[in-house]
Amino acid sequence: MKKTVMIIDDETDFCFFLKQNLEDTKEFSVVTVSNALEAVAKVKSTKPDIIFLDVMMPGKSGPDIAQELKSDVETRNIPVVFLTAIVEEEEVNQKKNIIGGWLYLSKPVKLQELVRMIRELTG
Amino acid sequence: MNETEVRSNEKPRILVVDDEPAIRDSLRMFLEQKDFACFTAENGEAALSLLSQDNFINLLITDLKMPKVGGLDLLKEVKRHNPFVEVIVLTGYPTVETAVQALKIGAYDYITKPFNLFELLSIVERCLERQRKNINKVAISELASMFEVSRSIANSIDKGELLNKVLQAALEITGATCGSLLLLDEQSQTLSIKAARGLPEEVIKNTRIPLGEGISGKVALERRSICGNIKNFLYLRSHSENGYESKKDSEPTFVSIAIASQDKLFGVLNVSDKADGERFTAREQTLLGILADEAAIALENASLYEQLQRKIYDLNVTIDKLNQAQAQLIQSEKLAALGRFSAGIAHEVKNPLAIVLGGVEYLEARLSAAEENIVIALQKMKEATLRANAIILNLLRFARPSNSVLEYVTCHDLVTEALALFQYRVPNRNIRIETEFADDNATVYVDRNQIQQVLFNLFSNATDAMPNGGSLLIRTFFDPRHSALGDKPACVMEVTDTGEGISPENLSKLFEPFFTTKRDRRGTGLGLSMAKMIIENHNGKILIESELGKGTRVSVVLPLKERKENEKNSNDY
Ligand SMILES: Nc1ncnc2c1ncn2[C@@H]1O[C@H](COP(=O)(O)OP(=O)(O)O)[C@@H](O)[C@H]1O
Numbered sequence: 001m002k003k004t005v006m007i008i009d010d011e012t013d014f015c016f017f018l019k020q021n022l023e024d025t026k027e028f029s030v031v032t033v034s035n036a037l038e039a040v041a042k043v044k045s046t047k048p049d050i051i052f053l054d055v056m057m058p059g060k061s062g063p064d065i066a067q068e069l070k071s072d073v074e075t076r077n078i079p080v081v082f083l084t085a086i087v088e089e090e091e092v093n094q095k096k097n098i099i100g101g102w103l104y105l106s107k108p109v110k111l112q113e114l115v116r117m118i119r120e121l122t123g
Numbered sequence: 124m125n126e127t128e129v130r131s132n133e134k135p136r137i138l139v140v141d142d143e144p145a146i147r148d149s150l151r152m153f154l155e156q157k158d159f160a161c162f163t164a165e166n167g168e169a170a171l172s173l174l175s176q177d178n179f180i181n182l183l184i185t186d187l188k189m190p191k192v193g194g195l196d197l198l199k200e201v202k203r204h205n206p207f208v209e210v211i212v213l214t215g216y217p218t219v220e221t222a223v224q225a226l227k228i229g230a231y232d233y234i235t236k237p238f239n240l241f242e243l244l245s246i247v248e249r250c251l252e253r254q255r256k257n258i259n260k261v262a263i264s265e266l267a268s269m270f271e272v273s274r275s276i277a278n279s280i281d282k283g284e285l286l287n288k289v290l291q292a293a294l295e296i297t298g299a300t301c302g303s304l305l306l307l308d309e310q311s312q313t314l315s316i317k318a319a320r321g322l323p324e325e326v327i328k329n330t331r332i333p334l335g336e337g338i339s340g341k342v343a344l345e346r347r348s349i350c351g352n353i354k355n356f357l358y359l360r361s362h363s364e365n366g367y368e369s370k371k372d373s374e375p376t377f378v379s380i381a382i383a384s385q386d387k388l389f390g391v392l393n394v395s396d397k398a399d400g401e402r403f404t405a406r407e408q409t410l411l412g413i414l415a416d417e418a419a420i421a422l423e424n425a426s427l428y429e430q431l432q433r434k435i436y437d438l439n440v441t442i443d444k445l446n447q448a449q450a451q452l453i454q455s456e457k458l459a460a461l462g463r464f465s466a467g468i469a470h471e472v473k474n475p476l477a478i479v480l481g482g483v484e485y486l487e488a489r490l491s492a493a494e495e496n497i498v499i500a501l502q503k504m505k506e507a508t509l510r511a512n513a514i515i516l517n518l519l520r521f522a523r524p525s526n527s528v529l530e531y532v533t534c535h536d537l538v539t540e541a542l543a544l545f546q547y548r549v550p551n552r553n554i555r556i557e558t559e560f561a562d563d564n565a566t567v568y569v570d571r572n573q574i575q576q577v578l579f580n581l582f583s584n585a586t587d588a589m590p591n592g593g594s595l596l597i598r599t600f601f602d603p604r605h606s607a608l609g610d611k612p613a614c615v616m617e618v619t620d621t622g623e624g625i626s627p628e629n630l631s632k633l634f635e636p637f638f639t640t641k642r643d644r645r646g647t648g649l650g651l652s653m654a655k656m657i658i659e660n661h662n663g664k665i666l667i668e669s670e671l672g673k674g675t676r677v678s679v680v681l682p683l684k685e686r687k688e689n690e691k692n693s694n695d696y
């Protein structure tokens with residue numbers, strides 16, 4: 001069965017291309033959410049296998065959403081990866097991908113990078 | 124020296140020149156009340172026209188900044204017409220240059236506005252007293268050459284030149300062939316020869332006369348003059364025998380006279396051996412007395428001038444320091460602003476780049492079977508997008524840790540290097556330096572120069588805190604979980620002194636830029652604030668513990684960062 005990938009990002013164009021590109025691989029089905037306030041409900045109804053989450057969004061921040069998901073038994077086991085354009089530390093660039101216990105990918109991100117990450121986390 | 128004073132029956136005449144009517148009037152009222160005859164003028168031009176009507180004055184009190192003819196020009200003009208006129212300068216803004224200039228041209232003193240009338244009165248009285256002495260002692264005609272001399276003395280601010288001029292004048296006035304001018308060394312309280320004529324070199328070099336000993340010593344101590352008949356007077360280092368003092372009215376072969384002002388002893392002027400073999404007349408002795416007074420004033424001016432020079436120098440040093448500090452602040456402020464700016468830009472630019480990259484990849488998937496040109500075009504677009512991203516990352520890297528050069532280095536190396544520099548530059552002031560190095564090879568990833576700058580500052584502060592000596596302990600160690608870094612592994616460098624310590628209320632201000640308790644010792648108050656900035660730029664912490672009277676410990680905590688095997692900076696985007 002195809003893995004379900006959820007992308008939560010207020011940039012609808014970004015969501016659109018990412019969805020198309022991932023689905024082009026035929027490995028995944030993709031659900032996008034561009035309204036941060038609807039994100040948690042959408043996760044619960046969709047039950048994705050992995051979530052890519054933007055950091056800065058109007059209404060609700062990525063970390064807040066992640067926190068909420070982690071504290072809910074229904075959603076706490078879904079892997080969350082931040083996708084962010086903010087560059088806080090060199091680690092991000094060095095692809096260590098972990099800051100404060102969360103996984104990160106830096107925008108812009110290459111498709112093959114995303115695919116590798118999804119396979120690793122849902123494998 | 125005959126010091127009888129003849130008081131004039133007439134009231135002393137004082138001309139007050141100032142462009143502020145309030146000052147003119149209040150001074151006139153005050154001086155008239157004190158029984159002086161007082162005239163006023165509103166500027167130099169008015170004053171000169173008043174004086175050209177043959178109005179004799181004893182004293183001129185003048186402002187410096189006035190419309191038309193200013194104070195300095197007036198002073199020059201007045202002195203040229205009548206060198207006996209005493210001048211006191213009033214000045215609103217006491218710039219060093221004009222004050223010195225006024226004194227050089229021959230002003231007796233200067234007083235800054237606003238002034239206290241009684242202070243002014245005492246200066247006026249002292250000034251008139253001097254004039255009375257001078258005028259009463261000597262007939263005007265005899266003074267003609269004196270004034271040439273005194274003017275040239277007043278003009279020389281260089282001490283060596285001044286002393287030679289005074290001695291030269293003494294010889295010229297009296298026709299003596301030998302002479303010496305001794306100055307007092309305040310510390311050792313001895314007199315030594317600073318200018319001489321007709322004396323052998325080794326006498327000049329080796330003479331040290333304690334105050335009170337010999338003729339010169341006695342003259343100096345008692346601030347008076349002695350004259351008498353002694354052969355080879357100047358060659359004698361100590362004149363312990365009595366009986367050299369000449370009786371009143373007999374004409375001596377030497378004169379020794381103190382150079383002293385009201386409250387300060389400068390030295391002694393000696394002359395002997397007149398060319399014609401004659402003795403020194405009473406008139407010549409009086410002239411020497413006046414010369415000694417002139418010399419005292421000139422020496423006072425010279426030392427004032429030196430003081431002012433020193434002040435100017437200090438001021439310039441301070442200004443330089445401030446400029447440097449300001450430049451540093453602007454620099455760090457700019458970098459901080461650039462850092463914030465770039466981080467903001469990066470975010471704004473990277474989001475659209477992400478969309479572009481997504482779009483290109485979308486097209487790639489759909490056009491993989493298209494003609495080669497299109498595939499190549501998409502490939503180039505993708506590369507360009509990634510290059511734009513790399514540029515932004517570079518900009519961030521440049522802006523953030525203020526173009527520092529980072530390298531892996533052990534704390535041991537940092538400390539030893541900084542210490543070597545410190546010991547080389549700072550004389551060992553009775554301070555024992557001890558070091559305790561951790562024997563691990565834990566490294567930090569830092570800009571070597573910046574961290575050494577921090578350590579240097581900490582060492583300086585520690586030694587500053589121990590003016591009477593003490594011990595300075597420098598320790599390095601590894602802490603696997605340091606609380607200051609959120610329990611992350613840290614390398615710590617500790618600088619501990621046994622100095623005066625820091626009071627609790629100062630402890631909270633240490634890192635404020637410009638906070639210093641060393642105003643008198645040229646503290647800048649920037650050492651610790653710079654240190655904090657540098658250490659925090661390295662994601663470290665700087666901690667201070669102190670106990671008044673016991674000592675201070677400063678800890679620099681830096682994140683441990685081990686060098687990885689075959690590490691490369693793989694920042695392809
Ligand atoms: N080791 C120390 N012992 C006592 N006082 C200290 C020590 N280090 C710093 N201080 C206090 O902190 C102040 C600020 O230090 P700093 O920023 O280096 O500026 P500066 O040394 O120029 O005054 C000092 O003036 C001093 O009062």
Ligand SMILES: [Mg+2]
Pocket residue numbers: 580583584650651
């Ligand atoms: Mg300092």
